[in-house]
């Protein structure tokens with residue numbers, strides 16, 4: 001019997017759920033985390049084998065070889081890149097490095113979004129101001145309002161496409177922000193951008209040379225389905241990476257992750273298949289969900305959908321519990337700033353799995 005679940009901070013946490021509620025993790029279909037539905041690329045087995053032979057050495061603390069490969073891939077210099085133990089490490093690194101600024105001025109966060117921006121600012125004693133986008137207007141951004149709100153901020157955090165709304169900001173909007181708010185640090189989290197159709201057109205990685213106030217976060221964890229390995233990087237102007245590096249802990253990226261980072265960038269076919277699958281299945285899931293009179297999915301550019309529950313007396317907590325009884329885990333979004341018990345997030349998975357979700361919803 002599934003008991004009442006406390007709202008969780010992140011998706012996943014399968015072990016905790018399994019332990020608390022006596023569910024077998026292998027039999028759970030996890031729609032609560034947004035990792036690549038194709039699963040981990042097979043070539044990764046070679047990276048693990050290679051890494052095994054190097055376990056008796058310390059990994060290069062600056063992930064030099066991985067940075068070199070990334071620099072080539074992004075057409076930037078190695079000095080523009082810092083590799084981290086997932087993008088998460090780098091979010092906390094940015095706030096730590098800016099703690100002095102953050103004591104003088106607020107951080108502005110476009111909400112609803114990933115909660116670790118706020119946590120990273122709070123941990124260094126900084127204050128956060130939420131720039132809230134509303135579901136009633138499909139989370140539309142008014143750039144003038146944002147500029148007015150963020151003008152005196154130390155840092156502006158922006159997630160593109162945004163978790164959990166799936167909303168994509170245009171490159172021109174971000175560059176307008178970076179130009180107008182030249183004294184603010186603009187942090188753009190592109191953790192999910194590679195899942196979108198036009199990822200190259202909307203990435204601002206290449207702009208860090210022109211904008212010394214721009215930091216871009218990227219996650220390989222999501223894209224290559226390696227949350228257990230953990231790998232991410234940030235891209236910024238060299239002046240900024242030099243400062244950030246002064247605050248970085250050494251050896252946070254293990255040898256397996258470093259080698260994987262070098263190898264995975266060559267997985268062009270896998271990336272192509274990923275984008276095709278996500279595009280087709282996102283549309284399928286969106287259209288299927290729309291058929292339910294009590295569910296409204298929001299348009300999304302990413303590999304997940306935010307869904308509004310419009311049935312009286314059915315909360316996100318209740319829906320999550322009902323689906324959990326059917327072996328399906330979804331993300332209750334009630335703990336995102338600006339959302340409540342009427343919102344859940346669903347990852348886009350492979351067709352057979354998406355069908356199981358739709359069938360479980362029909363069963364309710």
Ligand SMILES: Cc1ncc(COP(=O)(O)O)c(C=O)c1O
Pocket residue numbers: 085086087088089114159163189191218219220221222227230231232
């Ligand atoms: C927007 C966003 N950025 C970063 C992360 C963390 O990524 P990583 O696993 O690379 O630390 C997440 C994880 O959910 C996320 O949603």
